[in-house]
Amino acid sequence: MSSIEVAGKMMETDEEGYLLNLAEWTEDAAKVLAAAENVNMTDAHWEVINFLREYYDEYQIAPAVRVLTKAIGKKLGPEKGNSKYLYELFPYGPAKQACKIAGLPKPTGCV
Amino acid sequence: MKFAVLVSEGPYTHQASDTAYNFCKAALDGGHEIGRIFFYHDGVNNATRYTVPPQDDRNIQQRWSKLAQDHQLDMVVCIAAAQRRGIMDEKEAKRQGLDGHNIAPGFHISGLGQLIEAGIEADRLVVFGD
Amino acid sequence: MATKKMLYLNRRAPYGSVYALESLEVVLIGAAFEQDVSLAFIDDGVFQLLKGQNTAAVGMKNFSPTYKALGDYDVRKIFVEKESLDARGLNRDDLLDLTYEDENEGYAEKDSIQVVSRADMAGIIEQNDVVFSF
Amino acid sequence: MSVLHTVNKSPFERNGLESCLRYVKKGSSVLLIEDGVFGALAGSTTSTAVKGAMANVAVYALEADVLARGIKGKLLDGVKLVDYAGFVDLVTQHDTTSAWL
Numbered sequence: 001m002s003s004i005e006v007a008g009k010m011m012e013t014d015e016e017g018y019l020l021n022l023a024e025w026t027e028d029a030a031k032v033l034a035a036a037e038n039v040n041m042t043d044a045h046w047e048v049i050n051f052l053r054e055y056y057d058e059y060q061i062a063p064a065v066r067v068l069t070k071a072i073g074k075k076l077g078p079e080k081g082n083s084k085y086l087y088e089l090f091p092y093g094p095a096k097q098a099c100k101i102a103g104l105p106k107p108t109g110c111v
Numbered sequence: 112m113k114f115a116v117l118v119s120e121g122p123y124t125h126q127a128s129d130t131a132y133n134f135c136k137a138a139l140d141g142g143h144e145i146g147r148i149f150f151y152h153d154g155v156n157n158a159t160r161y162t163v164p165p166q167d168d169r170n171i172q173q174r175w176s177k178l179a180q181d182h183q184l185d186m187v188v189c190i191a192a193a194q195r196r197g198i199m200d201e202k203e204a205k206r207q208g209l210d211g212h213n214i215a216p217g218f219h220i221s222g223l224g225q226l227i228e229a230g231i232e233a234d235r236l237v238v239f240g241d
Numbered sequence: 242m243a244t245k246k247m248l249y250l251n252r253r254a255p256y257g258s259v260y261a262l263e264s265l266e267v268v269l270i271g272a273a274f275e276q277d278v279s280l281a282f283i284d285d286g287v288f289q290l291l292k293g294q295n296t297a298a299v300g301m302k303n304f305s306p307t308y309k310a311l312g313d314y315d316v317r318k319i320f321v322e323k324e325s326l327d328a329r330g331l332n333r334d335d336l337l338d339l340t341y342e343d344e345n346e347g348y349a350e351k352d353s354i355q356v357v358s359r360a361d362m363a364g365i366i367e368q369n370d371v372v373f374s375f
Numbered sequence: 376m377s378v379l380h381t382v383n384k385s386p387f388e389r390n391g392l393e394s395c396l397r398y399v400k401k402g403s404s405v406l407l408i409e410d411g412v413f414g415a416l417a418g419s420t421t422s423t424a425v426k427g428a429m430a431n432v433a434v435y436a437l438e439a440d441v442l443a444r445g446i447k448g449k450l451l452d453g454v455k456l457v458d459y460a461g462f463v464d465l466v467t468q469h470d471t472t473s474a475w476l
Contacts, residue, residue, distance in 0.1 A: 015208035059310040060302065064273060067313045108191040108222075112467050117373070119260075119476070126409045126440075127383070133439070137459035143467075152263055191266060223270040230371040231245055231274065235466050238374050238474035241383075250473065252394065284394055363398040366473060367376050374474040 004032050018106040025103030033101045037092070045089050045101075047076055052102040062104045065095055113144045115233035117226065119240030121156035122171035123164070128157050131239035132174055139182050147185045147229035148175075150218070152240065155193045158186075160215035172215050179217030186218045187225045246277045248369040251286035255304070256296065261289045262304050264375035269307075272314035279318040280311075281365060283325045290321065290336045290354070305337065312341035317353050324359045378403040379469035382411040383476065386421040391475040396424055399432045406457070406465055407436040412444060415454045422451055429453050437462060 002017070003010045006029045012020040017036055019025060030049060034041045041049075051072060055063050063071060065083060073081015083094075090097040095107050116135060120127035135145055150157055162172045179186050188198055194207070200220045204212040214220065230236045249268055255261040271278065282290060289305070296303040311319070319339055326332055339353040357365065366372065380399055384391040392407075392414045399405060405428065407414050414421055415436045425434060429451075438456040441447050450456075457465065466472055 016206065058306060060304055060306045061269065061310060063310070063313065064269070066273070067310075071313060108194060114466070119375075130383070130408055130437075133459045134462055138463045141460055141463050143463065151267075152259060192263060223267050224273065226267060226373075227247075227271040227274045227276070230247065230373070231243065231276065235472055236371045236373070237381075237466055237472050238372075238476070239383075240374070240474065240476045252476070284390065359397055363400055366398050367378055367400060367403070367471075369471060372378075372471055372473040374476050 004029070004036065006032050014106070016100075016106065018100050019103050022103050022105065029103065030101050033103075037097055037101065039090065039097065039101065041101075044080075047080075048072065048086065048089060048094065048098055049102045051075065052098055052104060056102075056104050062095070062099050062107065065093070068094055112234045113146045113232070114138055115146050115229035115236045116148045117236065117238045117240070118148060118150050118154040118157060119152040119238065121153035122162065124153075125241040127239040127241055128154065128171055128175075129169075132171070132178065134237065134239070135178060135184075139178075145182070145184055146233045147187060147225065149187050149189065149226040149229055151189045151192050151223075151226065153196065154240070155188045155196050155198045158188045158193070158198050158215050158218040159213045161213050176215050176217040184217070187221045187229075188214070188218050189226070190220050190222055193220055244276055245370040246368060247271070247279070247371045247373065248366065249278070249280045250366070250372055250374045251280065251282045251289060252284040253375065254285040254288040255294070256299065256301055260375040261286075262302075264373070265304060265307060267373065267375075268311070268316060269314055272316055275315075278316055279320060279365065279369070280316065281320045281322070281362060283322045283362060287321055287325045287329065287331065287336075290339075291331070292335060292337055308337055308339055311339060312353055315341070317341045317351075319353045319355065320362065320365055321354055321356050322359055322362045323356050326356065376470040377468075379465050379472045380405045381472065381474045382407050382414060383409040383474070385410040385413040387413060387419075392421065393424065395475040396428045399428060401431045404433045404435060404465060404469060406462065407434070407440075407454075408462070409437075409440055412436045412440045412446065415441070415450045416446060417449055417451045425451060426453075435461070435465060 003012045011024045069081050069083050086094040118131045122128045164170055199212040200214040201212045253260045294303050294305040333356050340350045341353050342348040343351050380395045382392045382395050386392040435455045435457050438458055
């Protein structure tokens with residue numbers, strides 16, 4: 001068991017750095033989680049993170065990558081609706097890395 | 112003919128995994144091919160090597176393992192269902208920070224896509240469950 | 242890979258057993274394989290699609306909102322049997338609104354749910370190459 | 376297309392058989408397995424429905440399960456018994472298999 005420190009508060013994470021208690025997630029936590037992944041959070045990153053959180057709120061699942069790219073393309077413009085764009089933002093993959101930063105459940109590794 | 116088999120129940124509580132085993136054995140004896148046996152829902156519990164039934168009862172897990180070995184069967188345990196129920200191979204146990212693993216020989220953990228793929232590639236899919 | 246007609250046959254209510262949830266998980270993963278997918282809800286399976294589910298007090302995850310994502314996953318054929326609804330005192334208005342966007346008609350929103358008769362359902366079951374029963 | 380419908384629940388406990396019989400079409404078959412074999416009992420509250428179905432479809436029961444439950448002498452006329460190899464054959468003889476769990 002590991003933990004991260006967010007604004008003076010300790011939050012537990014699992015071996016791979018996913019938050020154990022998703023309810024603890026804050027924007028500050030996202031910044032700490034991103035830093036641990038060497039991801040420098042820009043507005044473009046936040047767009048995707050916020051999109052993922054909204055999607056999860058509405059549907060209770062993290063979208064599959066192809067669903068994410070299609071939905072992002074529709075919402076944020078076709079130039080952003082492709083996996084190349086998303087992999088540039090999150091080099092280890094929008095499913096794993098962006099979900100971790102967004103405080104969504106760890107993907108089971110299904111497919 | 113090539114079959115895919117889905118086992119949706121655990122051993123001992125329900126007869127489903129016994130029937131599935133007897134079906135698979137008969138299919139193989141009859142010269143058919145089993146493309147994949149996929150264990151889902153409580154069916155993942157067929158794959159723990161820590162089952163110790165009394166000597167006068169069948170050992171369901173060992174029976175599956177032997178069948179897999181004798182016929183080079185592809186026996187897949189669904190990763191999402193396995194994680195819920197504590198069936199781990201070495202890699203998953205490590206990924207989850209657990210101190211041991213319990214998967215039996217002949218079984219391996221993989222994604223649900225393997226079930227869909229088995230259904231696509233086989234001539235028939237047969238489901239055993241509760 | 243060949244395209245097959247695949248049916249997910251749902252006959253159980255949610256929460257009382259895990260089948261509804263784990264069936265939905267298969268559907269979501271299976272969508273990536275671009276097969277000809279249909280979902281059928283008969284018997285207690287129709288309870289899966291009820292509006293207004295609130296699981297807070299049982300401490301389980303409410304996965305009913307996830308059915309609304311099926312359109313995004315290009316799962317567009319959701320058949321619900323009328324006789325099963327009738328037997329439970331339910332009708333179409335009690336069910337979730339599930340839609341998809343039809344790219345051939347300017348992304349118009351269309352209903353994914355079709356309420357069908359038992360006779361039609363028998364035909365639907367028979368038309369498939371693979372039936373996943375949950 | 377022909378469908379092999381498998382039923383593994385006692386009709387006195389669950390509605391799998393009743394439900395299945397609503398969907399069987401001519402040319403399809405029903406195979407009773409596990410506790411589903413109780414659906415083949417003669418003189419029971421389900422016999423009429425099963426006899427009615429046999430006008431259109433073949434009804435089989437897995438002999439191993441019938442024997443295990445001690446009901447071989449109590450089955451409806453016309454129910455055909457198969458072993459596991461026969462089960463395999465039935466799967467190959469139909470286009471699809473649908474399990475009524």
